[in-house]
Amino acid sequence: MEKTRTIAYYIVCTKCCKIPILQRKFGYNFNTCDNAIDILERLGVVSEFDIIKLERTILVGTIEELEDKLDFYF
Numbered sequence: 001m002e003k004t005r006t007i008a009y010y011i012v013c014t015k016c017c018k019i020p021i022l023q024r025k026f027g028y029n030f031n032t033c034d035n036a037i038d039i040l041e042r043l044g045v046v047s048e049f050d051i052i053k054l055e056r057t058i059l060v061g062t063i064e065e066l067e068d069k070l071d072f073y074f
Contacts, residue, residue, distance in 0.1 A: 001074055003028060004036040008045055012066045017046050017056045043069045 006026065011017045022033040037056070040046050045066060047057040060066045 003032055004039050005070060005074065007033065007036040008040055008066055008070060009063070011040065011046065011058060012060050012063060015058050017058060039073070043073055045069055 003026070007022055007028075010022070010025065017037065019030060019033045019037065022028065022036075023030060026033075028036075037046060041048060041056075045058070045060045047059055049056055060069065
């Protein structure tokens with residue numbers, strides 16, 4: 001769960017939600033990053049994958065808003 005929290009903070013701060021970047025940045029494997037993003041999608045932190053844009057939208061704008069969502073889950 002700590003890895004999910006770390007990924008969540010990175011995504012909100014950088015507005016980047018791409019698995020290869022997360023793998024390189026943190027050294028996590030694909031499944032770890034993918035599972036974390038799935039959890040964040042369920043929490044409303046990121047959107048579903050947009051097949052046309054080939055990316056996800058970050059739905060949380062501030063760290064405070066993120067912490068509220070994460071506190072609810074964790």
